[in-house]
């Protein structure tokens with residue numbers, strides 16, 4: 001198969017870096033008409049094209065990055081449905097699933113998910129994996145084998161999603177030690193109502209453990225409709241008290257939406273100051289939180305992306321669950337996420353900050369070697385879709401080619 005090729009395409013202007021850009025034609029939706037060629041899997045030429053008579057009928061994106069998923073429970077909806085579709089029932093059904101869980105089942109779910117993700121155009125995924133004393137640590141060798149199996153096509157990062165107190169047990173310490181060799185991430189849930197004194201203690205232990213083994217932390221935090229910002233406020237205080245620097249991601253951070261804009265901006269500044277990254281997860285938040293069967297309400301918490309970006313917080317948008325008790329739909333498709341999230345959150349696809357939260361911030365969050373910007377010398381890792389305007393992307397049955405290191409995938 002060839003790893004070289006070329007094409008005339010449209011690329012969102014903010015996703016490409018072009019020399020001699022004076023003649024570049026950029027349409028009203030910020031799509032630039034370019035000629036791109038690649039050799040041996042690397043972009044060798046990227047230049048403006050004249051579009052007097054014709055405009056390219058394809059749009060090129062860098063391959064996508066999923067910042068937040070749950071490979072271990074994907075596609076369990078059939079066996080473990082949650083027809084109440086609220087948070088409490090999702091948790092309860094999730095715990096039922098744990099009872100029947102085996103390493104084989106989890107690896108099968110993960111492989112099915114990864115194959116779909118590759119076909120749909122992802123190049124990297126961070127996934128949380130349910131972890132607790134009862135589930136044990138046996139699964140991790142298999143998961144890290146899976147990571148190695150896929151590494152040439154897709155970078156995989158794992159977060160052990162455990163109750164906070166797990167990181168204060170000998171099994172927790174053992175797993176952290178293993179993670180220091182395998183680049184695993186410590187995870188947990190910080191959602192009210194909680195006992196503040198206990199939580200402070202567990203959170204401190206977790207932060208110190210991460211610091212000891214040089215690990216990152218990714219928390220499900222404030223995924224709730226009560227006590228706005230209770231989790232993030234405790235987290236910020238604990239970091240200050242311990243005076244340590246651990247890389248932290250806050251997933252969800254939804255309830256702070258109900259604070260007033262000044263409070264959000266102030267909180268945002270503290271988050272940015274600590275270099276904490278945020279992942280907004282609109283699909284699960286809109287589906288699970290504040291659900292009322294008898295009335296329709298638009299009152300749903302989700303991380304306030306625009307206010308946080310204004311406070312210079314690096315915000316990514318992620319998908320979260322796929323066809324499990326937490327979320328009934330989805331298929332590891334970045335265009336499904338964009339089609340839902342962009343209108344839902346009133347984000348404009350022709351604006352830099354929108355595409356940054358979908359393509360560039362996620363690359364930074366996963367610390368990938370390529371930031372996702374299309375330029376000379378970058379990998380020929382693309383998703384090229386048959387489309388000439390944003391409406392084609394969000395409104396039609398999208399035809400796409402996925403290229404991995406210049407080679408057509410699938």
Ligand SMILES: [Zn+2]
Nearest residue numbers: 128220320321
């Ligand atoms: Zn999640």
